[in-house]
Amino acid sequence: MKAMKPRRRWLKWLAMAGGACLLLLFVAYLAIGWRIGAGVRETVVEAQVRHGGDAVEALLGLVEDASATWAERNRAVWALGQLGDGRALEPLRALSTGGDCEHERRLCEHELGKAVKLLEGGLNASAWIWRRGAVRPGANASGGGEPVVSELQR
Numbered sequence: 001m002k003a004m005k006p007r008r009r010w011l012k013w014l015a016m017a018g019g020a021c022l023l024l025l026f027v028a029y030l031a032i033g034w035r036i037g038a039g040v041r042e043t044v045v046e047a048q049v050r051h052g053g054d055a056v057e058a059l060l061g062l063v064e065d066a067s068a069t070w071a072e073r074n075r076a077v078w079a080l081g082q083l084g085d086g087r088a089l090e091p092l093r094a095l096s097t098g099g100d101c102e103h104e105r106r107l108c109e110h111e112l113g114k115a116v117k118l119l120e121g122g123l124n125a126s127a128w129i130w131r132r133g134a135v136r137p138g139a140n141a142s143g144g145g146e147p148v149v150s151e152l153q154r
Contacts, residue, residue: 030129036082037130043079046072056085063095063107074108081115084127089119 043062044055050068051061062068062076077095080088096112118124 029126033126033129036126039075040079040082040130043075044083047076047079055083056080056087059083060088060091063091070103070106074103074111077107077111077115081111081118082124082127084118084124084131086119089116092116092119 044059047058047062048055050065051058053061059076059080063073063080065073068076077092080092092112092115095107096109096116097106099109101108101110
């Protein structure tokens with residue numbers, strides 16, 4: 001059997017390296033998507049413990065909670081956008097002033113804008129990884145009923 005030509009060997013190595021890089025990128029994409037879902041679930045649980053109701057109601061309650069920090073409120077805005085439930089669209093639009101972001105004094109206009117775009121049907125490239133039943137819209141944290149956060153459906 002003839003030895004492989006150097007050029008072919010190089011091309012084969014390059015193809016394998018490219019495939020490994022693509023696989024690594026896909027795994028990183030999945031990990032980031034999973035972490036986004038975990039962040040949404042954590043924020044929903046925190047909001048439901050404080051405000052009760054389903055995920056959207058609790059997050060909207062946290063957004064409007066004057067005793068919450070601006071960071072907590074901005075995280076709730078982010079979670080509402082990630083959930084993609086249309087009930088949050090008008091309340092978030094109403095909160096947007098169109099001004100500059102002042103994270104220590106009010107809600108982040110940039111985060112409000114991103115959430116509104118997602119709620120209007122914008123692309124959420126990672127939602128398919130975690131959204132399938134991860135947070136049930138009707139679940140609540142106050143005793144009884146369904147769990148706040150269900151296991152991901154497989």
